Amino acid sequence: MKILVGVKRVVDYAVKIRVKPDRSGxxxxxxxxxxNPFDEIALEEAVKLKEKKLATEVVAFSLGxxxxxxxxxxxxxxxxxxxxxxxVTDAEAGKLxxxxxxxxxxxxxxxxxxxxxxxxxxxxxxxxxxxxxxxAGLLEWPQALYASKVEDAGAGHMKVTREIDGGLDxxxxxxxxxxSADLRLNEPRYATLPxxxxxxxxxxxxxxxxxxxxxxxxxTETLEVTEPPVRQAGGFVDDVSALVAKLKEKGFVxx
Amino acid sequence: xxxxTTKILKQAMxxxxxxxxxxxxxxxxxISRHCEDFTGTPPPVNLLTENELFFADTVRKFSKDVVxxxxxxxxxxxKMSPIVTQGVFENGLxxxxxxxxxxxxxSSFFNAMIVIEELAKTDPSVSAMVGIHxxxxxxxxxxxGTEEQKLKYxxxxxxxxxxxxxxxxxxxxxxAFALKTIAKRDGDHxxxxxxxxxxxxxxxxxxFVVFANADPSQKYKGITCFIVERSADGLTVDKEExxxxxxxxxxxxxxxxxxxxxxxAILGEYGKGYKYAIECxxxxxxxxxxxxxxxxxGCFDQTIPYLQQRExxxxxxxxxxxxxxxxxxxxxxxxxxxxxxxxAARMKEYGIPYVREAAMAKLFASQVATSTSxxxxxWLGGVGFTKEFPAEKFYRDAMIGEIYEGTSNIxxxxxxxxxxxxxKWKN
Numbered sequence: 001m002k003i004l005v006g007v008k009r010v011v012d013y014a015v016k017i018r019v020k021p022d023r024s025g026x027x028x029x030x031x032x033x034x035x036n037p038f039d040e041i042a043l044e045e046a047v048k049l050k051e052k053k054l055a056t057e058v059v060a061f062s063l064g065x066x067x068x069x070x071x072x073x074x075x076x077x078x079x080x081x082x083x084x085x086x087x088v089t090d091a092e093a094g095k096l097x098x099x100x101x102x103x104x105x106x107x108x109x110x111x112x113x114x115x116x117x118x119x120x121x122x123x124x125x126x127x128x129x130x131x132x133x134x135x136a137g138l139l140e141w142p143q144a145l146y147a148s149k150v151e152d153a154g155a156g157h158m159k160v161t162r163e164i165d166g167g168l169d170x171x172x173x174x175x176x177x178x179x180s181a182d183l184r185l186n187e188p189r190y191a192t193l194p195x196x197x198x199x200x201x202x203x204x205x206x207x208x209x210x211x212x213x214x215x216x217x218x219x220t221e222t223l224e225v226t227e228p229p230v231r232q233a234g235g236f237v238d239d240v241s242a243l244v245a246k247l248k249e250k251g252f253v254x255x
Numbered sequence: 256x257x258x259x260t261t262k263i264l265k266q267a268m269x270x271x272x273x274x275x276x277x278x279x280x281x282x283x284x285x286i287s288r289h290c291e292d293f294t295g296t297p298p299p300v301n302l303l304t305e306n307e308l309f310f311a312d313t314v315r316k317f318s319k320d321v322v323x324x325x326x327x328x329x330x331x332x333x334k335m336s337p338i339v340t341q342g343v344f345e346n347g348l349x350x351x352x353x354x355x356x357x358x359x360x361x362s363s364f365f366n367a368m369i370v371i372e373e374l375a376k377t378d379p380s381v382s383a384m385v386g387i388h389x390x391x392x393x394x395x396x397x398x399x400g401t402e403e404q405k406l407k408y409x410x411x412x413x414x415x416x417x418x419x420x421x422x423x424x425x426x427x428x429x430x431a432f433a434l435k436t437i438a439k440r441d442g443d444h445x446x447x448x449x450x451x452x453x454x455x456x457x458x459x460x461x462x463f464v465v466f467a468n469a470d471p472s473q474k475y476k477g478i479t480c481f482i483v484e485r486s487a488d489g490l491t492v493d494k495e496e497x498x499x500x501x502x503x504x505x506x507x508x509x510x511x512x513x514x515x516x517x518x519x520a521i522l523g524e525y526g527k528g529y530k531y532a533i534e535c536x537x538x539x540x541x542x543x544x545x546x547x548x549x550x551x552x553g554c555f556d557q558t559i560p561y562l563q564q565r566e567x568x569x570x571x572x573x574x575x576x577x578x579x580x581x582x583x584x585x586x587x588x589x590x591x592x593x594x595x596x597x598x599a600a601r602m603k604e605y606g607i608p609y610v611r612e613a614a615m616a617k618l619f620a621s622q623v624a625t626s627t628s629x630x631x632x633x634w635l636g637g638v639g640f641t642k643e644f645p646a647e648k649f650y651r652d653a654m655i656g657e658i659y660e661g662t663s664n665i666x667x668x669x670x671x672x673x674x675x676x677x678x679k680w681k682n
Contacts, residue, residue, distance in 0.1 A: 073309065191313050193347030193360040
C-alpha cells in the first residue's frame with residue numbers, strides 16, 4: 001500500500017491569533033508556523049503502517065507557498081520517504097480552498113498511483129474539514145473520516161474506528177481509500193536529530209500548480225474576519241439570596 | 256638558499272604563527288574568508304540555516320513536552336528523571352556531531368551548541384548532562400579514538416550510555432594539571448589510582464574518560480587519557496553532591512583503587528593527555544557559553560509575560576520606564592553573549608583558531624546568565640523569591656557558569672595572555 005499524506009503549513013497552535021487591522025484576515029507575518037497538528041497525526045499513522053509492513057511507501061504532499069517546504073522537511077524527518085510540493089505564490093496560498101487542495105491531491109494520486117490518502121480531519125486555521133470528503137468524491141473512493149484507530153482487516157480491506165457524536169463507529173473500507181485522522185488516533189513522534197540529517201538526502205519534488213492544470217480561482221470571498229466577542233467579566237455576590245435576586249433580575253429564574 | 260635567508264624566513268613564520276595563535280579578529284576574518292572562499296559578505300553569525308532552525312525547533316518541542324513538566328521535581332529531589340535520560344538518547348541528542356557510521360546524528364558542532372542552548376531554556380541541568388556528554392567525552396573519542404575505540408564506544412554513547420569526563424581533583428581544579436591520580440604501568444596494563452571530584456554525569460555514567468599521570472617524573476607531560484568502563488574492578492562512585500544549582504545533573508566523586516586497564520584503553524597517544532584536555536576544554540567553554548545564553552534567555556522568556564500582566568499604580572510593570580531600561584539592557588546583553596558564543600562555535604567549525612573567542616564567550620555568557628537571572632528575580636518581586644516561579648531556579652543554576660570548565664578568572668587569564676601575545680608583534 002502506497003500512502004500519500006497531506007500536510008499543511010499553519011500558524012502554530014500555541015500562537016495567540018491576532019486579526020489584521022483591516023479585518024481582511026489574521027496576522028501571519030513574523031508568526032511561528034508549523035505542521036497542522038491533525039496532519040502530524042495522519043503522517044504518524046502512515047509511518048506506523050509502514051513500520052508494520054502494511055504500507056510500502058509514505059509520500060508527504062503540501063500545496064502552498066515557498067515556506068511549505070519547511071513542513072515537508074519535517075514530514076521527511078518524521079518518516080516520510082519522499083515529498084511533493086505543489087507550488088503556488090504566497091498570495092495564492094492565502095486564497096486556497098479545500099476544493100483546490102482536493103483537486104491537486106486527485107491529480108497527484110492519479111499520476112503516482114497511490115492506494116490511500118491520509119489527511120488530518122481539519123486544518124486548525126480554516127477548520128473546514130472538507131478536503132478529505134471532497135477528495136473521496138473526486139476519486140470515487142470510500143472514506144473513513146475522524147479515524148481514531150486503523151487496523152488491517154485483510155483481503156484488501158482496512159478496519160477503521162471513527163469518532164462520532166454518538167460514540168465510536170467501526171467500519172471496514174476497501175483499499176484504495178481516503179482517511180482523515182482524529183486527535184486520539186496516535187501520539188506523533190518527534191523528528192529525531194539523526195532523522196533530520198537523513199531528511200536532507202530524501203527527495204523533495206517541486207511541481208508548479210500550473211503543471212497540474214488545476215484551476216485555483218477562489219470560489220468564495222472573505223468579507224470580514226473579526227475577533228470573537230470579549231467575555232464579560234463576572235461579578236461577586238454576598239450570599240445565596242443575592243445570587244437568586246441577580247438571576248431573577250437577569251431573567252434566568254422565574255419568580 | 257643561504258642560511259641567513261632561511262633564518263629570516265623561519266623568524267617570519269614564527270611571527271605569523273604567533274599572530275595567528277593570538278586569534279585577532281582580523282586574522283579570523285581573513286582565514287574564514289579563505290576557508291569559505293567568500294566573494295560577497297559573510298552571512299550574519301546568528302543567521303541560522305534551515306537545518307539549524309529545524310534542530311532548534313525539535314529540541315524546543317522536546318523540552319516543552321518532556322522536560323518542562325519534570326523540572327521542579329528533578330530539582331527538588333536532585334535526580335534526573337529516567338524519562339528525560341531516555342528521551343535525550345531516543346531523540347539523538349547524545350551524539351549530535353557523532354558521524355552516522357558510529358550511530359550519531361552526523362551533524363555539526365554548531366548544532367550541538369543549539370541543542371545545549373535550547374535545553375537550557377527549560378532546564379540547565381538537562382543541558383549540562385547533554386552538553387558535557389557531547390562536548391567532552393564523546394568529542395574526545397571522536398577526535399582521538401582509534402577506529403576500534405570508536406566502533407566500541409560511540410554507538411553506545413549515542414544510544415543508551417552516559418559518559419563522564421574525569422579530570423578535576425580536590426587539589427586540581429583551576430590548576431587542572433596538578434592532578435594526583437596516577438596510572439602505574441604493569442606489563443600491558445596500567446593500574447589507575449586516585450580520586451576525581453566534581454564529576455558531571457558520574458552518577459549514571461557507564462563510560463569514563465579519565466586523566467591520570469602515567470609518568471609523574473615528566474610532570475604534566477606524563478598525563479595520559481584512558482577510557483574506563485563503570486564495571487571495572489576498583490572503580491566506585493560516591494554519593495551525589497548536594498548542590499546549589501543544576502541539582503538534577505549528577506555530580507559525584509569517582510574513586511579509582513588500582514583499576515586495571517589494558518594499554519588499548521589509552522585514548523590518543525601516551526603522555527598527550529594534557530594537550531587533549533586543553534583542546535577539549537576550549538570547545539567545552541563554548542558549550543558552557545551556549546548553556547548560559549539558553550539559561551538567560553529561558554529565564555527572561557518566562558519573566559516578561561508576568562511583567563506584561565502585573566499591574567501596580569494603575570499600569571503594567573513593563574510600562575514603568577525604570578524597568579523598561581533594565582529589560583532592554585538585559586536583552587541586549589543576552590544578544591551580545593549569543594553573538595560571542597555563535598561566533599566562537601562557527602570559528603571552531605571553520606577550523607579557525609578560537610581559544611580567545613571561546614574564553615570570551617564563556618566568560619561573558621556566564622556573567623550575563625548570572626545578572627539576567629538575578630534581575631528577573633527582582634523584577635518579579637515577591638513571587639520571584641518563591642519556587643512557584645522558575646526565576647529562582649535559573650538564578651541558582653546560573654551560579655555554576657562562572658565556576659566550572661574554567662572559572663571567570665581563568666578565562667580572564669587566558670584572554671589577557673593572548674592579548675599580550677597579539678600586541679608583542681604590533682610594536
